Amino acid sequence: QKEVEQNSGPLSVPEGAIASLNCTYSDRGSQSFFWYRQYSGKSPELIMSIYSNGDKEDGRFTAQLNKASQYVSLLIRDSQPSDSATYLCAVRMDSNYQLIWGAGTKLIIKP
Amino acid sequence: GAGVSQSPRYKVAKRGQDVALRCDPISGHVSLFWYQQALGQGPEFLTYFQNEAQLDKSGLPSDRFFAERPEGSVSTLKIQRTQQEDSAVYLCASRDTDRAWADTQYFGPGTRLTVL
Numbered sequence: 001q002k003e004v005e006q007n008s009g010p011l012s013v014p015e016g017a018i019a020s021l022n023c024t025y026s027d028r029g030s031q032s033f034f035w036y037r038q039y040s041g042k043s044p045e046l047i048m049s050i051y052s053n054g055d056k057e058d059g060r061f062t063a064q065l066n067k068a069s070q071y072v073s074l075l076i077r078d079s080q081p082s083d084s085a086t087y088l089c090a091v092r093m094d095s096n097y098q099l100i101w102g103a104g105t106k107l108i109i110k111p
Numbered sequence: 112g113a114g115v116s117q118s119p120r121y122k123v124a125k126r127g128q129d130v131a132l133r134c135d136p137i138s139g140h141v142s143l144f145w146y147q148q149a150l151g152q153g154p155e156f157l158t159y160f161q162n163e164a165q166l167d168k169s170g171l172p173s174d175r176f177f178a179e180r181p182e183g184s185v186s187t188l189k190i191q192r193t194q195q196e197d198s199a200v201y202l203c204a205s206r207d208t209d210r211a212w213a214d215t216q217y218f219g220p221g222t223r224l225t226v227l
Contacts, residue, residue, distance in 0.1 A: 008151070043202055043218035044154065088153050097142070098167070099216075101153030 003027075004091050006102035015111050019076040023089030023102055026070070030100075032092040033065055033072045037085045038104065044088055048074060079109045115219035117203050123225045124193045132188045132222045136205030143186050144216060145178055146202040154202055160186060193226045200224070 003026040013019040021035075032051055036044035050056045050063040050072065062075040072091075076083055086104040116135040124130050136143050142161055146154035147170075156170040162183035171178070175194075180186040190197055200223050204216040 004153075043221050045218070046215050090153070097144075097159055098156050099154075101155070103151065103153050 004089055004100050004102040006087075006089050006105045008103060009106040010108050011105055012108045012110055013079050015079060015081060015109055017079055019079045019083065019107055019109070021074040021076075021087050021089075021105050021107065023072045023074075023091075024070055025072070025089075025091045025100070027091070027093065027100075028067075028070065029093045030067075030070075030091045033063070034090040034092070034099065035061075035063060035072075035074045036088040036090060038088055039085045076107075081109045081111050083107060084109045115203055115205050115217050117201075117219040117222050119222060120220060121223050121225075123227065125227055126195060127192050128226075129189065129191045130193055130224065132190075132201050132224070134186045134188070134203030134205075134219060136184065136186070136203070137207070137217055138184075140205035140207045140217075142206040142208065142216075143180060144204040144206075145186070145188050146204065147172075148200045148202055148221070150199075157188070157201075190224075193224075195226050198224055198226045 005024045035048040037047050038044045048061050048063040050065045053065050056063045060077045064073045086106045088104045089102040090099040092099050118133045144159050145157040148154045158178045159167040160180040163180050175191045177189045200221040202221045203219045206216050
């Protein structure tokens with residue numbers, strides 16, 4: 001069974017620090033990896049996608065992928081209170097539209 | 112419209128009642144997805160449409176669940192004889208392409224279904 005695992009948290013980080021969110025997946029055939037942010041009572045919104053091993057940076061966000069270790073992470077630099085949300089990791093096999101989702105990590109940024 | 116819309120936003124049903132949930136995708140979007148999200152969990156895939164064709168319904172939990180998109184735009188998810196375990200947020204998402212590797216699914220606000 002395909003699985004995506006995340007620590008449920010909450011992860012508490014001081015404002016201005018780096019928040020590090022982690023995700024592991026079980027299916028070695030996975031090719032596409034996504035981080036979504038979901039505010040309480042709202043729908044998920046895509047913040048990062050990554051397909052190749054290494055780092056991908058977009059503003060304050062950096063996604064890191066290690067396919068050998070089946071591990072994907074999201075770093076948020078200069079964390080702001082507005083970053084407080086649940087972060088969902090989603091994984092997709094190549095040529096497949098289905099996303100397999102983790103349960104999410106709740107992030108709290110303390111002012 | 113500017114985004115994906117869903118109605119109703121909240122639905123309370125008595126056990127055994129039938130419900131219908133509506134999704135209006137972004138105009139012109141080819142692909143449409145339905146997900147079920149239980150409290151504290153990530154979304155679970157239910158079904159996928161490409162235009163009016165339902166290409167995958169493998170995630171529908173039982174034959175009480177039925178989805179349609181007859182004209183390739185608006186979609187309806189119907190749940191017959193609702194059970195308490197059906198209580199969840201039902202999310203609809205659309206995408207402007209049928210290419211499997213395309214990134215962005217745009218989510219609607221969801222319908223929160225509570226079955227008493």
